Amino acid sequence: MxxxxxxxxxxxxxxxxxxxxxxxxxxDRKISARMQGRKGPSVWQPFYDLFKLFKxxxxxxxxxxxxxxYGFLLFIVxxxxxxxxxxxxxxxxxxxxxxxxxxxxxxxxxxxxxSAMGAQRELMQMMAYEPMVLLAAIGFYxxxxxxxxxxxxxxxxxxxxxxxxxxxxxLFILTIKFRKSPYDLSTxxxxxxxxxxxxxxxxxxxxxxxxxxxxxxxxxxxxxVVGLFIVxxxxxxxxxxxxxxxxxxxxxILIDNVFPRVKWQNMLKTTWAVTLVAGVxxxxxxxxxx
Amino acid sequence: xxxxxSPWLLHxxxxxxxxxxxxVLACLTPVYDVERFGVINTGNPKHADIFLxxxxxxxxxxxxxxxIYNQMPxxxxxxxxxxxxxxxxxxxxxxxxxxxxxxxLPVDIYVPGCAARPEAIMDGVVKAVALLDQKRKKAAEQPAxxxxxxx
Ligand code: SF4
Numbered sequence: 492m493x494x495x496x497x498x499x500x501x502x503x504x505x506x507x508x509x510x511x512x513x514x515x516x517x518x519d520r521k522i523s524a525r526m527q528g529r530k531g532p533s534v535w536q537p538f539y540d541l542f543k544l545f546k547x548x549x550x551x552x553x554x555x556x557x558x559x560x561y562g563f564l565l566f567i568v569x570x571x572x573x574x575x576x577x578x579x580x581x582x583x584x585x586x587x588x589x590x591x592x593x594x595x596x597x598x599x600x601x602x603x604x605x606s607a608m609g610a611q612r613e614l615m616q617m618m619a620y621e622p623m624v625l626l627a628a629i630g631f632y633x634x635x636x637x638x639x640x641x642x643x644x645x646x647x648x649x650x651x652x653x654x655x656x657x658x659x660x661x662l663f664i665l666t667i668k669f670r671k672s673p674y675d676l677s678t679x680x681x682x683x684x685x686x687x688x689x690x691x692x693x694x695x696x697x698x699x700x701x702x703x704x705x706x707x708x709x710x711x712x713x714x715x716v717v718g719l720f721i722v723x724x725x726x727x728x729x730x731x732x733x734x735x736x737x738x739x740x741x742x743x744i745l746i747d748n749v750f751p752r753v754k755w756q757n758m759l760k761t762t763w764a765v766t767l768v769a770g771v772x773x774x775x776x777x778x779x780x781x
Numbered sequence: 782x783x784x785x786x787s788p789w790l791l792h793x794x795x796x797x798x799x800x801x802x803x804x805v806l807a808c809l810t811p812v813y814d815v816e817r818f819g820v821i822n823t824g825n826p827k828h829a830d831i832f833l834x835x836x837x838x839x840x841x842x843x844x845x846x847x848x849i850y851n852q853m854p855x856x857x858x859x860x861x862x863x864x865x866x867x868x869x870x871x872x873x874x875x876x877x878x879x880x881x882x883x884x885x886l887p888v889d890i891y892v893p894g895c896a897a898r899p900e901a902i903m904d905g906v907v908k909a910v911a912l913l914d915q916k917r918k919k920a921a922e923q924p925a926x927x928x929x930x931x932x
Contacts, residue, residue, distance in 0.1 A: 520816075529814040536819050539786035543830075546917065548854040550827060683823045695827035695854050 497576050504575040512707025513537045519744055526748045541700050549696035552601045559597035560698050564705045566590035571712035577641035581628050591617055601693035609689020613677035615755045619762040620664035626770040630657040633777050644722045651720040656773025658720050662739055663765045668713055671747035674758050785910040787819045791829035793849060797836025800896035801863035807899045815903060826852035831909050832859045837869045839877045843885050850886050856916035858889040858909045862902055867891045
């Protein structure tokens with residue numbers, strides 16, 4: 492019985508995450524526009540964009556690039572699928588990294604200086620956020636005694652009770668993962684004319700659409716991890732989790748609109764400082780009390 | 782779903798005096814906010830559907846304009862903004878000017894004015910968007926040409 496439920500969750504993720512991710516992106520654009528005093532496009536705009544991209548002529552730079560982008564999409568779906576299946580959180584995070592490598596390789600494969608620079612910047616971003624992601628996995632293990640997502644959500648108390656610092660740190664790196672200013676160095680939703688469009692410079696048509704789709708899958712998965720901090724064995728914790736997810740998404744939009752983009756040195760310094768202060772200290776205290 | 786729901790445009794400044802460029806950028810400001818129609822100013826030919834050119838064509842930028850056009854995936858439309866881009870305008874007699882954009886590319890929409898008003902530019906973009914759909918339909922009806930032949 493339990494297995495069936497877990498499969499239903501995975502199927503739900505695979506089928507509904509694009510819808511949810513696209514809607515989130517749509518609300519993001521609407522809310523951002525309102526913050527800037529504009530009317531903004533319809534909330535369905537990301538879907539219009541996606542369908543259009545699928546219909547455009549595809550200009551293939553090289554076949555390797557297509558393969559790598561499909562790999563990116565596949566592994567992102569695998570990452571999220573494993574997470575919603577209730578699998579091992581460590582494995583989930585490793586799969587996420589692998590997906591990221593596919594994406595970077597796809598940008599490297601085109602010999603355009605823009606996408607090469609985008610790839611380098613993406614590597615830099617990975618360097619910045621990866622420690623915090625690993626700390627989160629370790630934190631879950633120490634607080635609940637298991638790496639399994641199934642066990643973590645079945646715990647009596649919410650993980651956030653033990654991991655407030657790690658939660659804050661995770662929200663901090665989420666800015667990088669969501670490709671939000673000030674940390675949208677490798678590719679961004681805003682400055683389309685600048686170098687920061689980087690990674691996706693050489694992609695067009697359906698391949699660009701695949702990247703967009705992967706981002707939606709990724710965002711839903713990442714918000715799922717935010718929820719994981721909150722959910723425990725009680726039913727109302729799920730409601731609180733959804734509320735926290737929505738609030739943190741809004742927070743990311745606000746940060747996106749308030750802060751100007753920074754240099755990569757700055758990104759590395761601040762993220763590692765936050766990881767060290769919020770994450771490591773939280774973990775030290777946790778090992779002492781547990 | 783129509784291509785017209787999400788027109789991404791590429792803005793290229795030929796030998797414009799910058800007057801028209803300012804007006805194009807004005808369209809993106811909160812006052813006019815073309816993004817409400819889904820328009821994105823991409824700056825990347827591979828992402829763009831609409832090629833928006835201001836200013837006339839001179840001997841230096843003729844190749845650039847042609848190359849950008851060739852890099853854009855189909856369906857695509859070309860919009861000439863301002864009288865300079867339409868036929869050379871005030872610079873027509875200059876020794877370096879070849880004329881309007883139509884001396885190098887098939888132009889679909891001409892937006893007159895010096896400088897073209899943001900309202901006129903938006904009107905041109907909306908017309909271009911309608912053309913995008915038509916072009917797509919036409920391409921769908923015709924059998925796909927052999928990519929080798931089409932070059
Ligand atoms: S049409 Fe007028 S404003 Fe526009 S580029 Fe030409 S001279 Fe400048």
